[in-house]
Amino acid sequence: MSRVPVLTYHSMRVEGGAYASNDHVALARDLELIHRLGLRIVTLKTIARAVIDGGLDRLEGAVGISFDDGPDFDWRDIHHPAHGFQRGFANILRDFAARTGRTDTHATAFVIVGPEARRELDQTCMAGAGWWNDDWWPYAASRGIAIENHSWDHNHATLERTMQREGAKGNFTAIDSYEECDLEIRQASDFIDARVGEGACSLFAYPYGEWNTYQAQTYLPTFGHEHRLIAAFTTGGEPVTPGSDRWTLPRYVCGDHWRSPEELEGILRGTG
Numbered sequence: 001m002s003r004v005p006v007l008t009y010h011s012m013r014v015e016g017g018a019y020a021s022n023d024h025v026a027l028a029r030d031l032e033l034i035h036r037l038g039l040r041i042v043t044l045k046t047i048a049r050a051v052i053d054g055g056l057d058r059l060e061g062a063v064g065i066s067f068d069d070g071p072d073f074d075w076r077d078i079h080h081p082a083h084g085f086q087r088g089f090a091n092i093l094r095d096f097a098a099r100t101g102r103t104d105t106h107a108t109a110f111v112i113v114g115p116e117a118r119r120e121l122d123q124t125c126m127a128g129a130g131w132w133n134d135d136w137w138p139y140a141a142s143r144g145i146a147i148e149n150h151s152w153d154h155n156h157a158t159l160e161r162t163m164q165r166e167g168a169k170g171n172f173t174a175i176d177s178y179e180e181c182d183l184e185i186r187q188a189s190d191f192i193d194a195r196v197g198e199g200a201c202s203l204f205a206y207p208y209g210e211w212n213t214y215q216a217q218t219y220l221p222t223f224g225h226e227h228r229l230i231a232a233f234t235t236g237g238e239p240v241t242p243g244s245d246r247w248t249l250p251r252y253v254c255g256d257h258w259r260s261p262e263e264l265e266g267i268l269r270g271t272g
């Protein structure tokens with residue numbers, strides 16, 4: 001049975017300079033592992049389409065790569081105040097492509113979309129240095145980094161107010177009505193398309209990896225003509241298989257499902 005692991009990295013996770021504490025270090029090492037194992041990298045849209053049309057067998061020996069939340073370091077290098085220079089994720093992919101001659105070094109960036117939410121999260125979750133912009137989205141999208149939907153405001157705990165009607169924050173399962181899903185999901189698809197290009201947005205990643213049955217079984221399958229998404233990703237910690245549901249496609253998270261190259265090798269070989 002074909003199985004396609006999808007890996008997730010957070011460019012904001014810079015807590016030190018070692019593999020286990022820094023997703024920039026981990027991504028660079030993991031690309032070498034992917035290369036050594038002879039895996040090809042396919043887009044998450046390719047994986048979603050293969051699940052939908054029953055053709056996942058075509059993707060045997062493939063892996064998907066995604067980035068979550070969409071701070072600037074998905075794209076740009078940064079000088080971290082505590083941990084120094086960090087190569088941006090897109091540049092890590094570019095370095096890897098230059099070194100290996102590979103042409104399949106794409107990734108999907110699931111971004112928090114609302115400008116106000118990003119401005120506020122930049123203050124509350126990062127250094128308040130203006131590191132959460134959307135100016136780079138169109139460039140990234142034309143250079144192998146797909147810009148996709150990680151909701152309007154993540155229903156994030158540190159925001160003053162979110163789209164959740166009763167002020168329940170810090171989890172995405174509280175988004176359980178049409179009105180809230182419309183604001184969190186459809187509104188975000190519209191903004192990405194306006195910023196990146198018509199039809200750019202086609203995938204969703206649940207904030208915190210959390211979803212509820214209203215989102216996955218009612219809103220997303222029913223209102224496709226409004227949100228225009230074809231699939232949604234969780235952080236379920238298993239590979240995508242032919243039996244996976246298109247609205248709850250699982251991913252693995254760096255630092256959570258694996259903390260070393262050896263653990264990732266187990267996941268990629270199907271023994272971990």
Ligand SMILES: [Zn+2]
Pocket residue numbers: 068069150154207208
């Ligand atoms: Zn997130």
